[in-house]
Amino acid sequence: MTPPPTVFDPGLQPERTVLAxxxxxxxxxxxxxxxxxxxxxALGAEAVAMVSGAGLGLALVLVVAAARRRRGIEASLRExxxxxHAPGAATLAVTAATCFASGMAALVFVLGRTLx
Amino acid sequence: MSPARLRFPRxxxxxxxxxxxxxxxxxxxxxxxxxxTGLALLAAGVAxxxxxxxxxxxxxxxxxxLFLVLGTVTPLQAWRGWAQDERAMRxxxxxxxxxxxxxxxxxxxxxxxxxxxxxxxx
Numbered sequence: 374m375t376p377p378p379t380v381f382d383p384g385l386q387p388e389r390t391v392l393a394x395x396x397x398x399x400x401x402x403x404x405x406x407x408x409x410x411x412x413x414x415a416l417g418a419e420a421v422a423m424v425s426g427a428g429l430g431l432a433l434v435l436v437v438a439a440a441r442r443r444r445g446i447e448a449s450l451r452e453x454x455x456x457x458h459a460p461g462a463a464t465l466a467v468t469a470a471t472c473f474a475s476g477m478a479a480l481v482f483v484l485g486r487t488l489x
Numbered sequence: 490m491s492p493a494r495l496r497f498p499r500x501x502x503x504x505x506x507x508x509x510x511x512x513x514x515x516x517x518x519x520x521x522x523x524x525x526t527g528l529a530l531l532a533a534g535v536a537x538x539x540x541x542x543x544x545x546x547x548x549x550x551x552x553x554x555l556f557l558v559l560g561t562v563t564p565l566q567a568w569r570g571w572a573q574d575e576r577a578m579r580x581x582x583x584x585x586x587x588x589x590x591x592x593x594x595x596x597x598x599x600x601x602x603x604x605x606x607x608x609x610x611x
Contacts, residue, residue: 472527
């Protein structure tokens with residue numbers, strides 16, 4: 374009888390990592406919705422909808438990507454005992470780039486308000 | 490066993506040996522924690538300017554800009570720190586010190602002081 378599939382890490386790190394991605398997605402939703410709400414008087418209702426919509430959409434993408442990532446990580450751990458066959462860091466790079474772009478947009482918004 | 494394909498980014502995964510996967514996953518979670526910190530800083534910067542709390546406008550703008558700049562730079566450092574740490578683990582070198590953490594904490598303290606002074610002056 375084959376032994377039951379073992380959990381590679383009793384600390385359940387892959388699960389904790391997925392939760393960290395979800396927390397990040399949640400922060401993204403909160404930050405974008407709050408910013409959209411706060412910018413509403415200056416930018417109008419359509420901008421609010423766009424910003425919150427983009428934030429929510431991106432957050433969903435992160436959650437789905439994190440689930441896929443976890444499957445790849447666990448497959449690599451099961452079959453090779455390490456992360457050599459796990460997904461690369463493209464999701465991380467895209468996340469960082471998006472947050473940087475949001476920061477630039479926020480700077481433009483605040484500077485625009487101040488200088489006009 | 491199928492050969493491992495070279496993962497993105499090459500400058501991290503192109504060299505060295507596989508570290509303990511738990512360290513890599515911890516590194517990933519650290520990256521995400523920095524990203525969340527950056528998002529919180531951005532939200533603080535936007536809120537200060539949009540909500541117009543009763544703080545002297547010059548001080549409020551200064552604090553807001555400081556939070557926004559920090560929040561914009563944080564995701565860049567998050568990625569850079571992740572890459573440096575992953576490379577160091579792969580090459581079995583000591584982890585580089587998180588150079589940005591102390592200046593960031595100091596900058597947050599400065600922003601808080603600006604708000605406090607501005608609150609008193611309003």
